[in-house]
Amino acid sequence: MIIRLDAHTHTVASDHAYSTALENCAAAAKAGMEAIGMTDHAPPLYGAPSKLHFANLNAVDREVLGVTMLRGAELNIMDANGSLFLKDEFLKDLDYCIASVHPLLYAPAGAGEGLWVYAGAMKNPRVKIIGHPEDARVPVDFDELARAASDTLTLIEVNNSSLRAGSYRMNTHANMAKMLRACERHGVFVSLGSDAHFATAVGRFGEALQLLSELDFPEELVASTSLDKFRALIGRKA
Numbered sequence: 500m501i502i503r504l505d506a507h508t509h510t511v512a513s514d515h516a517y518s519t520a521l522e523n524c525a526a527a528a529k530a531g532m533e534a535i536g537m538t539d540h541a542p543p544l545y546g547a548p549s550k551l552h553f554a555n556l557n558a559v560d561r562e563v564l565g566v567t568m569l570r571g572a573e574l575n576i577m578d579a580n581g582s583l584f585l586k587d588e589f590l591k592d593l594d595y596c597i598a599s600v601h602p603l604l605y606a607p608a609g610a611g612e613g614l615w616v617y618a619g620a621m622k623n624p625r626v627k628i629i630g631h632p633e634d635a636r637v638p639v640d641f642d643e644l645a646r647a648a649s650d651t652l653t654l655i656e657v658n659n660s661s662l663r664a665g666s667y668r669m670n671t672h673a674n675m676a677k678m679l680r681a682c683e684r685h686g687v688f689v690s691l692g693s694d695a696h697f698a699t700a701v702g703r704f705g706e707a708l709q710l711l712s713e714l715d716f717p718e719e720l721v722a723s724t725s726l727d728k729f730r731a732l733i734g735r736k737a
């Protein structure tokens with residue numbers, strides 16, 4: 500399986516990431532990516548750029564070094580209803596949003612609440628991808644998660660950073676295997692994201708590809724093998 504799109508990357512606009520958009524693009528070109536998503540953290544996460552960062556992304560060229568730049572944001576799920584912090588006016592020109600739980604800001608109390616949280620965020624038409632839901636710090640029943648994703652035409656992320664040695668997320672390998680099995684059962688498409696906070700991680704999916712191969716996960720359900728496929732899949736949800 501060849502991955503051509505990295506849907507989740509961060510730049511220096513997020514204060515705990517260390518490479519520029521241009522450096523990420525150069526790394527993406529080297530890794531053979533057709534496209535990357537610039538999905539910096541949205542406020543109120545610590546060190547996130549201001550709202551204007553997201554409203555002004557049309558300043559970034561659509562294609563840099565042969566790599567298509569998709570405009571995105573990683574939004575924070577803020578409560579048990581899956582509420583997101585950024586208002587629609589700052590998101591309307593983005594290609595897509597990822598919604599994630601960051602326990603620094605909010606963490607659901609248990610698996611029941613975890614499902615509510617994700618299902619609530621998925622109802623937002625701008626949320627095309629749920630970010631790193633395998634993190635055991637945010638407990639959720641993966642079958643229920645996949646069912647909600649199937650109902651709302653939302654993609655589930657396979658986050659390569661979660662699988663890398665030293666990840667602060669918990670129980671990621673075993674949980675991601677369960678999550679992928681559930682996605683397969685419910686016909687849910689997955690999106691690969693490096694979640695790079697430094698350019699050398701952009702477009703690198705060694706750990707994720709190894710897990711997908713171990714599980715013999717069907718390539719048809721991987722959204723990231725071409726930009727056209729990814730666009731068509733996120734376009735289903737309007």
Ligand SMILES: [Zn+2]
Nearest residue numbers: 573599630631
């Ligand atoms: Zn995140």
Ligand SMILES: [Zn+2]
Nearest residue numbers: 507509573694
């Ligand atoms: Zn991220």
